[in-house]
Amino acid sequence: MMNRRSFMGASALTAAGVSFGCASTKAAISDSAVASQSLNMAPPAFNLKFAPHLGMFKHHAGEDPIDQLNFMADQGFKAYEDNGMKGRDVALQEKMASVMANRGLEMGVFVAHKIYWKEPTLAKGDDESRAEFLNDITTSVDVAKRVNAKWMTVVPGHVDMRQDMGYQTAHVVESLKQASAILEPHGITMVLEPLNFRNHPGLFLTKSAQAFSICKAVNSPSCKILFDIYHQQIQEGNLIPNMENSWGEIGYIQIGDNPGRKEPTTGEINYKNVFQFVHDQGFEGILGMEHGNFHDGLEGEKKLIAAYRSVDIS
Numbered sequence: 001m002m003n004r005r006s007f008m009g010a011s012a013l014t015a016a017g018v019s020f021g022c023a024s025t026k027a028a029i030s031d032s033a034v035a036s037q038s039l040n041m042a043p044p045a046f047n048l049k050f051a052p053h054l055g056m057f058k059h060h061a062g063e064d065p066i067d068q069l070n071f072m073a074d075q076g077f078k079a080y081e082d083n084g085m086k087g088r089d090v091a092l093q094e095k096m097a098s099v100m101a102n103r104g105l106e107m108g109v110f111v112a113h114k115i116y117w118k119e120p121t122l123a124k125g126d127d128e129s130r131a132e133f134l135n136d137i138t139t140s141v142d143v144a145k146r147v148n149a150k151w152m153t154v155v156p157g158h159v160d161m162r163q164d165m166g167y168q169t170a171h172v173v174e175s176l177k178q179a180s181a182i183l184e185p186h187g188i189t190m191v192l193e194p195l196n197f198r199n200h201p202g203l204f205l206t207k208s209a210q211a212f213s214i215c216k217a218v219n220s221p222s223c224k225i226l227f228d229i230y231h232q233q234i235q236e237g238n239l240i241p242n243m244e245n246s247w248g249e250i251g252y253i254q255i256g257d258n259p260g261r262k263e264p265t266t267g268e269i270n271y272k273n274v275f276q277f278v279h280d281q282g283f284e285g286i287l288g289m290e291h292g293n294f295h296d297g298l299e300g301e302k303k304l305i306a307a308y309r310s311v312d313i314s
Contacts, residue, residue, distance in 0.1 A: 051079035073103035081108030112140040112152035120160035125171030180220035191226035196234035215249040224251030256291035
């Protein structure tokens with residue numbers, strides 16, 4: 001683990017003019033950067049709660065999760081998400097939670113249950129699948145408390161080709177109602193993620209209107225929508241109107257440009273406008289950076305941060 005962190009490095013970040021503080025000795029500090037900036041100047045905090053994940057800045061921070069969290073905080077990020085948090089050792093969860101609390105990083109989503117990508121589970125409506133799901137939700141409460149998470153991701157699984165969609169929906173709603181009863185006393189919210197047909201063919205939950213209607217039927221503060229902009233651009237497009245129509249049930253947002261599922265500015269989505277809409281609605285939640293890096297290596301990580309600087313709201 002690096003020694004922390006009174007020294008802040010700085011280097012120039014492409015033509016975007018974004019300052020880039022580096023807490024890792026692995027990142028070289030050029031003479032020109034040192035000459036142009038104070039060594040103690042940290043990058044400003046982002047206005048929106050963009051949440052990176054582990055591996056996104058490994059060329060600057062290395063492989064250690066704690067070093068990566070510190071690097072995110074050094075760059076001005078306010079949140080962090082970790083789909084695989086539930087599978088990490090308890091000791092690491094506790095250590096990561098301590099660092100996040102000390103550095104002002106809000107914990108985003110983690111995946112709450114085993115997702116079945118190829119076979120029906122919640123849509124099937126059988127007792128065994130429901131019991132497994134509810135047990136996963138129960139055990140996820142302990143993880144959420146340990147890492148100070150308010151959100152957990154739920155994907156209802158594959159469609160059941162042997163049942164009408166109406167029956168499947170009723171089965172899913174009933175499972176989510178029972179899960180909400182587990183989560184409500186703890187102030188934790190599961191967020192339902194519609195996924196696109198190209199990356200995940202055959203899944204039950206695909207569109208924002210469908211997720212909206214399910215959340216309305218469940219009628220719980222512990223059941224909301226995870227609106228993944230990448231997935232919904234592919235699945236249905238019309239992003240801002242669909243977000244507006246389902247806004248009352250959106251609890252969490254994830255990011256990825258299309259095509260490629262990389263950072264904003266690398267594809268077709270006008271993220272500047274989308275983020276302005278989100279801000280105008282008064283959204284104060286987390287925007288998970290669930291995508292890869294468009295460019296490789298140190299320079300790719302710098303360009304990724306520059307891209308987020310360029311689309312952050314002012």
